[in-house]
Amino acid sequence: MPENRSFTVNHDVKVPVPAPGEVWTVGAVILNHDGEAFAQKRSPGRRLFPDTWDIVGGHVEAGETLLDALAREVEEETGWRLRHVRRFLGTSTWTGDDGAGLRHEADYLVEVDGDLDHPALEWSKHSAYDWFGTDSLARLRENRAPGEFLVHDLIAQALQDRPDRS
Numbered sequence: 001m002p003e004n005r006s007f008t009v010n011h012d013v014k015v016p017v018p019a020p021g022e023v024w025t026v027g028a029v030i031l032n033h034d035g036e037a038f039a040q041k042r043s044p045g046r047r048l049f050p051d052t053w054d055i056v057g058g059h060v061e062a063g064e065t066l067l068d069a070l071a072r073e074v075e076e077e078t079g080w081r082l083r084h085v086r087r088f089l090g091t092s093t094w095t096g097d098d099g100a101g102l103r104h105e106a107d108y109l110v111e112v113d114g115d116l117d118h119p120a121l122e123w124s125k126h127s128a129y130d131w132f133g134t135d136s137l138a139r140l141r142e143n144r145a146p147g148e149f150l151v152h153d154l155i156a157q158a159l160q161d162r163p164d165r166s
Contacts (some may be wrong), residue, residue: 007071007082014088015066016106023100026070027057027107029158030080032116035131036131038154039140040077040119043127051127053140053151055107066106079120080112089154109158115138116141134159 009015018024025090029040037055044051056077060069071082088105096103119129132140132155 005071007067007084009067009085010087013085014124016091016104018060018066018086018104024060024069025057025103025105026060026066026073027055027105027154028070028074028082028110028112029055029107029154030074030078030110031158032131033155034131034133035159036133036146038078038116038119039130039132039155040126041128041130043125048073048100048123050143052073052143054126055151055154057105057107065128067108070108070110074110074112077119077122077126078112078114080114080116081162082110083113084111085105085109089157092150094150107154 032038034051039053039055042049042052042054056074057070058073058077064072067085074080074082085108087109089109092105092107093146094103094105095101121129130139133155136157137152137159140155141149144152
């Protein structure tokens with residue numbers, strides 16, 4: 001059955017296929033017109049990574065593809081709509097501090113439609129948002145231990161390798 005997507009995907013974008021029993025999450029690095037990356041701060045009361053900066057994303061639900069989960073998470077967490085999946089940024093495997101075990105994460109550089117100045121955050125889950133350029137990347141390390149810089153490193157990679165840079 002063909003997928004009915006409202007977004008496009010570059011032909012060379014890799015989409016891992018989860019193995020049975022694996023827990024997967026997806027993440028979206030979203031850039032604005034100034035080339036800054038969006039991040040939101042997880043609320044201090046969150047069980048997993050409280051009071052830390054995070055990219056848009058979340059768990060892949062049963063029966064969802066990674067890209068369908070990505071589109072759902074973008075809309076749920078920001079009110080924006082996924083328009084285009086530009087690039088696969090890679091996968092990581094991590095264990096959260098919530099006791100739920102091993103997770104695999106696929107991250108993507110994406111384009112969205114919507115009012116980038118006014119995201120519709122899930123305020124029960126996030127306490128702030130901001131746009132980060134190369135000069136403000138260090139803030140993404142707030143409340144993180146050394147070696148826990150996945151979000152910082154993903155955004156740094158996306159800013160460094162932006163397709164629109166010459």
